[in-house]
Amino acid sequence: MSTQKITLAKGLNMGLRKAMEDDPKVLLMGEDVGKLGGVFRITDGLQKDFGEDRVIDSPLAESGIVGTAVGLALRGYRPVVEIQFDGFVYPAYDQIVCQVAKMTFRSQGKSRMPMVIRIPFGGGIGAVEHHSESPEAQFAHTPGLKVVACSNPVDGYWMIQQAIASDDPVIFLEPKRQYHADKAELDETATPAPLFTSRVARRGTDVTVLAYGPTVKTAMAAAEAAAGEGKSLEVIDLRTLSPLDMAPVYDSVRRTGRVVTVHEAHVNLGLGAELSARITEQCFYSLEAPVLRVGAFDTPYPASRIEEDYLPDLDRVLDAVDRSLEF
Amino acid sequence: MSTQKITLAKGLNMGLRKAMEDDPKVLLMGEDVGKLGGVFRITDGLQKDFGEDRVIDSPLAESGIVGTAVGLALRGYRPVVEIQFDGFVYPAYDQIVCQVAKMTFRSQGKSRMPMVIRIPFGGGIGAVEHHSESPEAQFAHTPGLKVVACSNPVDGYWMIQQAIASDDPVIFLEPKRQYHADKAELDETATPAPLFTSRVARRGTDVTVLAYGPTVKTAMAAAEAAAGEGKSLEVIDLRTLSPLDMAPVYDSVRRTGRVVTVHEAHVNLGLGAELSARITEQCFYSLEAPVLRVGAFDTPYPASRIEEDYLPDLDRVLDAVDRSLEF
Amino acid sequence: MTQQAAGGSPGTTAGFGPDLVEVFGPSQQDGGPELVQLLTPEGERVEHPDFSFDLGDDAILGFYRDMVLTRRIDTEATALQRHGELGIWAQLLGQEAAQIGAGRALRPQDFVFPTYREHGVAWCRGIDPLDLLGLFRGVDQGSWDPKENNFGLYTIVIGAQTLHATGYAMGMQRDGVVGTGDPDRDAAVIAHFGDGASSQGDVNESFVFAASYNAPVVFFCQNNQWAISEPFERQSRIPLYQRALGFGFPGVRVDGNDVLATYAVTQAALNRARDGQGPTFVEAYTYRMGAHTTTDDPTRYRLSDDLERWKLKDPIARVEAYLRRNGVAGDDFFTGVQAEADDLGARLREGCKALPDPTPLSIFDHVYTEITDELEQQREAFDAYLASFEGAH
Amino acid sequence: MTQQAAGGSPGTTAGFGPDLVEVFGPSQQDGGPELVQLLTPEGERVEHPDFSFDLGDDAILGFYRDMVLTRRIDTEATALQRHGELGIWAQLLGQEAAQIGAGRALRPQDFVFPTYREHGVAWCRGIDPLDLLGLFRGVDQGSWDPKENNFGLYTIVIGAQTLHATGYAMGMQRDGVVGTGDPDRDAAVIAHFGDGASSQGDVNESFVFAASYNAPVVFFCQNNQWAISEPFERQSRIPLYQRALGFGFPGVRVDGNDVLATYAVTQAALNRARDGQGPTFVEAYTYRMGAHTTTDDPTRYRLSDDLERWKLKDPIARVEAYLRRNGVAGDDFFTGVQAEADDLGARLREGCKALPDPTPLSIFDHVYTEITDELEQQREAFDAYLASFEGAH
Ligand SMILES: Cc1ncc(C[n+]2csc(CCOP(=O)(O)OP(=O)(O)O)c2C)c(N)n1
Numbered sequence A, B: 001m002s003t004q005k006i007t008l009a010k011g012l013n014m015g016l017r018k019a020m021e022d023d024p025k026v027l028l029m030g031e032d033v034g035k036l037g038g039v040f041r042i043t044d045g046l047q048k049d050f051g052e053d054r055v056i057d058s059p060l061a062e063s064g065i066v067g068t069a070v071g072l073a074l075r076g077y078r079p080v081v082e083i084q085f086d087g088f089v090y091p092a093y094d095q096i097v098c099q100v101a102k103m104t105f106r107s108q109g110k111s112r113m114p115m116v117i118r119i120p121f122g123g124g125i126g127a128v129e130h131h132s133e134s135p136e137a138q139f140a141h142t143p144g145l146k147v148v149a150c151s152n153p154v155d156g157y158w159m160i161q162q163a164i165a166s167d168d169p170v171i172f173l174e175p176k177r178q179y180h181a182d183k184a185e186l187d188e189t190a191t192p193a194p195l196f197t198s199r200v201a202r203r204g205t206d207v208t209v210l211a212y213g214p215t216v217k218t219a220m221a222a223a224e225a226a227a228g229e230g231k232s233l234e235v236i237d238l239r240t241l242s243p244l245d246m247a248p249v250y251d252s253v254r255r256t257g258r259v260v261t262v263h264e265a266h267v268n269l270g271l272g273a274e275l276s277a278r279i280t281e282q283c284f285y286s287l288e289a290p291v292l293r294v295g296a297f298d299t300p301y302p303a304s305r306i307e308e309d310y311l312p313d314l315d316r317v318l319d320a321v322d323r324s325l326e327f
Numbered sequence C, D: 001m002t003q004q005a006a007g008g009s010p011g012t013t014a015g016f017g018p019d020l021v022e023v024f025g026p027s028q029q030d031g032g033p034e035l036v037q038l039l040t041p042e043g044e045r046v047e048h049p050d051f052s053f054d055l056g057d058d059a060i061l062g063f064y065r066d067m068v069l070t071r072r073i074d075t076e077a078t079a080l081q082r083h084g085e086l087g088i089w090a091q092l093l094g095q096e097a098a099q100i101g102a103g104r105a106l107r108p109q110d111f112v113f114p115t116y117r118e119h120g121v122a123w124c125r126g127i128d129p130l131d132l133l134g135l136f137r138g139v140d141q142g143s144w145d146p147k148e149n150n151f152g153l154y155t156i157v158i159g160a161q162t163l164h165a166t167g168y169a170m171g172m173q174r175d176g177v178v179g180t181g182d183p184d185r186d187a188a189v190i191a192h193f194g195d196g197a198s199s200q201g202d203v204n205e206s207f208v209f210a211a212s213y214n215a216p217v218v219f220f221c222q223n224n225q226w227a228i229s230e231p232f233e234r235q236s237r238i239p240l241y242q243r244a245l246g247f248g249f250p251g252v253r254v255d256g257n258d259v260l261a262t263y264a265v266t267q268a269a270l271n272r273a274r275d276g277q278g279p280t281f282v283e284a285y286t287y288r289m290g291a292h293t294t295t296d297d298p299t300r301y302r303l304s305d306d307l308e309r310w311k312l313k314d315p316i317a318r319v320e321a322y323l324r325r326n327g328v329a330g331d332d333f334f335t336g337v338q339a340e341a342d343d344l345g346a347r348l349r350e351g352c353k354a355l356p357d358p359t360p361l362s363i364f365d366h367v368y369t370e371i372t373d374e375l376e377q378q379r380e381a382f383d384a385y386l387a388s389f390e391g392a393h
């Protein structure tokens, strides 16, 4: 029984538990993370087992949560902060970009910020405003932060532990739509890939599709559909958004000559922009078409009844693939 | 005497005064904007002439300033908020991205946010931490905001008035290093270009250089130096960062085939990334070289003694121009 | 461990006043001695030295009707969510008196900044309850015009609206509609928020600004004892109305399940504001009888005992008891209101299902007051893309 | 207009307590009746019912020396800025007693979170004053190791450090170094901030968190009457120490120009924290005698009268008066301290100019605990770029 079938929520919960068992300095903090186990139940059962001093229900103030976590980190703790929804990270934005991100640099390495800020992100859950945001580009633009996104239960289990083990602050993005969706087989005895690496999720030859978090599933479905039409897509799950792990991307693009990026964040100044710029710079003569970007439109997140029109889906990816191939 | 020589600080001050004279609903708010006239003296003399109810010294709380400005806007006022330094906009980030940016959309146009948030931005003034940031990409990534940057005294005078007249919220970036630097001739009877347009600042044929705010001066100097070496640079002052006015850019790139972007913000996910992505998409077959990006390194802003190494300067622009030409 | 035993030697606390008093002990279970009450849970009228209810029984009949209809909106919406017609619903069960009391104390020229739970206040402002459903169904983000009924859109980001309220009140000052002595002109703002919200920086900044400018705003906090799963004690260890004292303006704790007291206290606070005497903090001490929202499961974090105790303080039952005991209303009246509620319920059920979905292309509307060229291009491309599927299926 | 005349009918304010008292009237000019003082501006020892100074004259001699040397650091740094050796300097002139009193009340195991103006506290913690200059010269952002002297780096973003302090104090609770009764073990945190900072959301959130967790933190606010050009009245209309009452912990206003009183009050507050009795707010009532920083011009916004009045309360002069009057110290002592100050001044002048500039490539150091591949590439490219100029000139 070395393997079991788990959801992403379960993978994250198991990973948090493991990290807390391994290191008594690991603390969880956030709104409703205690008895409730968080609104998504990611911290379910942890306060019961580790006590109120290690799984801390915080007053309702995100800046306060992250700011006190900074103090705890300075005291030698490894706080793991839960932001309840992506749209509520902004009250903590100042503490994140001015304090968390800069403490190591400011102190010339004398103070460290081994902190993880977990953010359930992305849309598709039929929620009201502010519950479906994709704020990753803003954090990736901030030096001093590392930014990763998991896309599946197994990565959830490993990546959260690796993020907690990191001595640098990590913005940890969790595709909330996937929390309780597909299950996957977890082998707890396996050796995971290093945290800050991308993964080729599917091999292909015609077009490279770059995705992360919730859009990996979309990209894989698109690849499956495209295969039916005789088009071979290579799908890369970026996993790390800052730093970017570009080597597998360049390698892929040099083979395919065509790229489509897919994320739920706005296209304008989203990760796709940076990927496009870097790929064009490094693979200029390999490109058969410009990098095409699929993402949310440059509008606020709409009312949920039309969110599926707003979010990139299989058809929008396939459309971009076709446009790339026809270029 | 229809023209006079003014600095950028003076241009902005005159523009604010004019806007306040023209419309009694225009209010100025911020820290130290009253008797002191702001730490950069941009609001010098305005409280004296328009009173404490129209030039409002605020308690020391940026979220409070922007948040109360939202309320004033809902009541029919046109608040112009001064953020003292770029690095201090982050406590107001939540109000800006969740409230200011979304109010029009949320209310389906029933409520408007005719608000200007003035931010002195960029480095080169020998300041301590948090006083030299370039946060524009984060705002440009946020739908619902408009983002502009002035680069010279004449634009300062006109653009601030146009921004105040806009019924949409405008993030108004002022290159603080230029406030009291070069003077320019202002003709108050002239007709300014529309706010959301770029301007070809110098015609050229070999390489297109895209700049805004403080780097326009750098780009112009580079063009001058390059001309001495027989290289003809076209310099475009973007002026509007969101929306981008790409037509003149595409037009230029189709002629030159080469582009260098220059900003003080970090290269990673800076405006250059978006420019590169769009240009590559629209001018794929015209490009002789990938768009090259010059900007701050992807590190926090360093101690000021080495800021000139950190910031893009004439040599770094010329270096990129050469790399582009040699590509 | 987080609450260490006091191990200090005597004398070290000198000058700091008494040690922390146990404000959450049994003496506080009913809101404590400072609770302003004018109608007991048993429906008996009591007097208070500082606050009095200045309306007659007619008004109380009206309040009763308001509360019953508001509760019906709530139960219907909850049922609609269970049937998949709403994505989520934020219930106000138990908070009817706090909201109707506050809402009825308003004058037309006052302005309201609500949270996401202010269905009762919305009712008082004349917002069609059907319009409240759009946000929760996911067809819009609030469809009413804030200017029409002086009732702002629901705010989801906790506490953000308290600053808007303060700024709006500053606007009223500048418009000269404060302290003129003309009751039809003088206006105030009311900012609604919860006990959890009191911890947010924005809310405390709004206290700073309101005090600094002496802005005509009433901070109306419904302390319903819970912020999702977190009990009030996590946010404050003293009664919340006392927060205001730290900012230099008055605070009062009113029985939020007593519609008469809530009305009287809110009216007095609004009058202070309209008269130019500045901000007031009103803590309406109440209880969230339902779940936080329809997706919440309170059995994970609170005891049913608590709920049972609060049921005895039901805001509607006590008014009914008062009306019956004093012969103000008989069965006819109650049946009449019930019938009205049934009609309202039916209208909501029908209306909700008929709420039109927005069109995909509406995504591009109202991002700006006029669409930008950039967005127009995205819109056109999306239009063409959508069109490419027509006939394809 | 923003302060409308009270036009309310009598009765409407009932229950809200007295109308706003004029806390900035003449009665408050000396800090008001609640000011804790143990040494008058004339140098006379006075007693206070709640706070007493429990050290002897030796300690007072030490405080005197601390204050004189701290002032010298300040004047030297100001001069260095005038000579272009520093980019800017934040002066503490007038605040020496507040800082030395607070700094000397600390034990080694306590931890300090300073603003950008805490030069006196830094001195007490054993930070080499030369190390303070790096930030202002622009060669680093604070070069000391916070762990070595339990003194954090200067924080520029107003108020951010108060949350760090609270979190750090929560860490102490978890480390079991609070309320054990062992004076060498029990520890506390002190968070410094200014009157202006009290308006920031972060600062108020730190009060919420500290109260909620009963964290061992002393909030030490130097109310120097100004936040750059804004007078204290813009931030609060009541004495600032009263802010704490709104959050459920004690606050006290101490004469911040009286080093004995500041010491005594801070010590008592730290003892409360170390003993597990939770947070305290100390308002050190003082005055910023200089400009906000060397780039500020206070003549634009304040009257020199004010300054003259505060000069009479100079924190150093009153200790000198006490020492002389009571024959504790004579000319020898004062000349000795002066000589020490001169030496210190000389050392700072020399040392400042000798502070090495960072190398351009150091930009890439310590962005992360280990450089990333991405940054390594930028570093290498920049290295090559810089090399391309060598020989070119
Ligand atoms: C800034 C922010 N953080 C978190 C949330 C998620 N959230 C929604 S309601 C809520 C609890 C609010 O409690 P309270 O203020 O007491 O109001 P109540 O819901 O009890 O009416 C939380 C944490 C949010 N909406 N906004």
Ligand SMILES: Cc1ncc(C[n+]2csc(CCOP(=O)(O)OP(=O)(O)O)c2C)c(N)n1
Residues within 6 Å of the ligand: B031, B060, B062, B084, B088, B091, D117, D156, D157, D158, D193, D194, D195, D196, D197, D198, D224, D226, D227, D228, D288, D292
């Ligand atoms: C968040 C933030 N906003 C604005 C500033 C600019 N600023 C620096 S010091 C200062 C005034 C601070 O006043 P106070 O808290 O009273 O401290 P003091 O300088 O008087 O010691 C301001 C507005 C800042 N550093 N951080």
Ligand SMILES: [Mg+2]
Residues within 6 Å of the ligand: C194, C195, C196, C222, C223, C224, C225, C226, C227, C228
């Ligand atoms: Mg609540």
Ligand SMILES: [Mg+2]
Residues within 6 Å of the ligand: D194, D195, D196, D222, D223, D224, D225, D226, D227, D228
């Ligand atoms: Mg001050």
